[in-house]
Amino acid sequence: MVADEHLRTLTADDVRTILGQGGFDASTVRRGVDAYRLTYRTVDTKGAATTATGLFVVPRGKRGRLTPVSYTHGTTSYKPDTPSTSTTPWAVGPAYTYAGSGFAAVVPDYLGMGRGPGTHPWKDVPSETTASLDMLRAARAFAPRIGRRLDRDVLVTGFSQGASSALGLARTLQDGADRHFRVKAVAPISGGYDFAGAELPALLNGDLDAKSSALYAAYLLTSWQRIHGGVYGTPSEVFQEPYADRVEKYFDGTTPGPEMFQGMPARLADLLTPRGWALLRNPSGAFAEALRTDGEVCTAWTPRMPVRFYRAETDEQATTVNTDHCVASLRARGVNPRVENLGRPLYQGSLHLGTNVAGTGRIVRWFSSLDA
CATH class of the missing domain: 1.10.260.160 (434 Repressor (Amino-terminal Domain))
Structure with missing residues (x-):
């Protein structure tokens, strides 16, 4: 890890207010949070050394070992509109939901976003995967400095662009890319998998x-x-x-x-x-x-952990056929993932964006049941 910066301390009521402003379900929030921006070492699309940033959020008053939730965000084209550099409910809502519910939220900005150098390689699952894994490693290294430790078992989720990233991270963890972390479950939302x-x-x-x-x-x-x-x-x-x-x-x-x-x-x-x-x-x-290569998150591995896909009935940006094709491919490999239909949730008039809000509330409950 290169640097850390404490961004803000929020009470549980603060967290619930912010989530409410963004339409997120705040009913599972029991704790306030501390939010940090981590700058960490990773590699670029050619394997050369670089740095990236990400948001790390932990529950207040919960010391010791925490279960990490890796959340990979959806598409943005402007560097400051990322979780570690924005305070909008949309940007921070998932991280605050998980941390306020007792998890350690680990949220990479991706290469070239946030405070990271260079240009973002959009829709490049290999670099999104390495940025996500190295953000987990940075969070693990930083956690003891604030009296926390990260558990080995990682719960993985992501939305839209980040849905494929989540599957990429789950795949690389299952393959043993890190000797400490192992994936416990994965829950992608409304991805463009195919x-x-x-x-x-x-x-x-x-x-x-x-x-x-x-x-x-x-x-x-x-x-x-x-x-x-x-x-x-x-x-x-x-x-x-x-x-x-x-x-x-x-x-x-x-x-x-x-x-x-x-x-x-x-x-x-x-x-x-x-x-x-x-x-x-x-x-x-x-x-x-x-x-x-982009589609290999559904075609080139066989998950050995619980997988749940989340999507709307229809989606104006990422066709639900993406999910159908990914599920069919995994079933052909002997996996039977569950598909959760979120109905017709809206966020600023968008069903696609609405699935991030609605899916986060559903997923935090599933993850909590696995972590009990």
């Missing part, structure tokens, strides 16, 4: 929210160009003007979300060139290989 076979087809066919589809397509193409190369030579090959001149800046972590949102088109038809459409409809080369 971009090749579910998310991209739904996005391109107009089955999802038009504006969100344009944003996700732009984020994917610009991110994977930075990570893998060969996606395009210049942005104008896949993006129409005037967006070709600005899209990389919008997704380099320095543009506030509202500014990016306003500056992007309302639909894919105004964003993509014919080559951009062709690349997403018929992936090839390095892009197709990256899609295969």
Whole structure:
């Protein structure tokens, strides 16, 4: 670990107030919390040494050994909008829920987000996994300084982008990547687990929210160009003007979300060139290989711990077909994960965002039953 910073101390009533402001279920909160930002060593997408930041939140008045909950957050494009650098109920709600309920919440910002250097490699499960594992290690090293210890058994969850990250972390822990930690259960929420076979087809066919589809397509193409190369030579090959001149800046972590949102088109038809459409409809080369790697969280391992998937009846951003495909793949490997239907929860008018709020309340109860 490189550095730590105490961010805030909150009473149980403070925590319940913040959660209530964000629509989170505060009924399991029994304790106040202390929140810290940890800066820690990890590796980038090429394996080179770098640093990242994350949020570590512990319950007040509960000393000694704590069960860690690793929560990996959903997509954001602006570096400050991450759990360790934002105080919005949306950003901190899951961490406060778990810590206020007696767990140690361990929440990575990911590479290139929060106070971390560089640009975020969006939708790159390998680096999200290493950032998550190294955040757990940093939290374990820091905990004794504040009179706590982290238990070996880790409960793993995440939302949207972080749902795949959660499965990636569970997989690497099961494979023995760390001699101390072992995964006890995993509970992903509304993930884009199968971009090749579910998310991209739904996005391109107009089955999802038009504006969100344009944003996700732009984020994917610009991110994977930075990570893998060969996606395009210049942005104008896949993006129409005037967006070709600005899209990389919008997704380099320095543009506030509202500014990016306003500056992007309302639909894919105004964003993509014919080559951009062709690349997403018929992936090839390095892009197709990256899609295969992304989907391996569902296709390349056999979980040996309890798994529960959480999703809405319908989802305007991450089609529920993602969950169907992931569950089917795991069942083909002899696993029978449970699927929890969250109904039609709304957060700021979004069913997708609403599943994070509703799912967190359901998952903290399940995790508490496992930890009893």
